[in-house]
Amino acid sequence: MGTETETNERSPAFRRVVETAFELVYPRSCWICDERIVRAESSGGRVVVGASVFRVPLSALVCDECRRAASVPARTFCRRCGRVALRETARGDDALCRFCLRKTGALKFAFDEVRPMHFYRGTTRALVLQLKRTTDPTLAEIAARLYFESRRRVLKAFRPDAVVPVPMNWRRRFLRSVNSPDFLASALARELGVPCWAKTIRRVRATPPQSSVDWAARRDNVAGAFALSGGKKDGPLERLKGKRILLVDDAFTSGATANEIAALLKESGGVEAVCVATLARAGLGKGRRLQCFGG
Ligand SMILES: [Zn+2]
Ligand SMILES: [Zn+2]
Known part of the structure; x- marks a missing residue:
């Protein structure tokens, strides 16, 4: 993370030479669909994008097909709730x-x-799913860059002051070695040039898995599950006041978790606005999905 400034200090031509060399050393294999990546990992070949001095082009990490397949136009989704938007409102x-x-x-x-x-x-x-399993933060870095590539305009329009990840359930944290929302958030913050406030939200109680798709049940499940950390002078509570926060999670189903945290940020933290950045919109029925248009 701390090497980003170092990256920017290198001349573009020098960086391009190193990037080309990198592509020769690591033959192009997609991080999402190519199994050769698994072999590279198991043989100890690691590509640490987030912490590396040189920024590897996204095209050297993800194939064109996956890049295309990972994104639909922002207007496909309702900006308020993430359901499928109506065609006529899609300007x-x-x-x-x-x-x-x-x-x-x-x-x-x-x-x-x-x-x-x-x-x-x-x-x-x-x-x-790969993000939930991997122990390598590189994939989160790649996911964040894919996300940024397709949502750059709406993110910039929102003008976030800081990025905040949704905290993982401690049980899930125990089972996984990588916290995907945390890594996604810090990588997105780097793309946007704003700070990542990783420890802003903490879970105060473990929530049972969200098994029901019913909104009310999901909302009740997460009610009071989170708290703001700190609260001392210049702590999270102070710095949140009047800020515009980009809240990051890997997936969004009913929105109950994001809703609970956004309410907490606004009511207790004095946050001005919250935009939820998420890789995947889940929980939409097949019939609704078919209304997807434009890619
Ligand atoms: Zn691919
Ligand atoms: Zn809506």
Whole structure:
């Protein structure tokens, strides 16, 4: 992380030479779909993008097909709830679903907008599942760069002051060695040039797995599960005041967790606005998914 400034100090030409050399040393194999990557990892070949001095081009890490498959236009999703947006509202990136447009049946989320990269299926599903299993932070770095590539415009338009990850359940943390929301958040913060406040939210109680898809059950499941850390002078509570926060999670299903945290950030932290950045929008029925358009 601390090497990013070092990266920027190198001349572009010198960097390009190193990047080309890198591509020769590590023949192109996609981090999402190519099994050769598994062999490279098991033989000890590690490509640490996040902590490396030289920034490897995304095209050398992910194949064109996966790159294309990992992203749909931002206007595909309702900006308020992440459901499939109505075609007629899809100008710019401010598309709305029929619920949010007619304000009937719309869920009143505490966050201001949600920006999924894709539906939870295909390449994006594979990416999210791999992130949950891997012990190498490189994949999170790649995921963040894929996300940034397709959501750059809406992220910049939101003008975040800082990036905050959704904390993992400690049981899940124990089982995994990599915390994907944390790595995603810090990589996204680097892309945006804003700080990552990783320890802002903590879980105060373990929540049972979200087994139901019912919104009310999911909301009750996470009610009071989080707290803001610190609260001392210049601690998280002070620095949150009036800020615009990008809240990062790997997947978004009902929005109950993001909603709970956004409410906490606003009510207790005095945060001005919350945008949820997520790789995958899950929990949408097949019929609704088919309304996807534009890629
Ligand atoms: Zn691929
Ligand atoms: Zn909506």
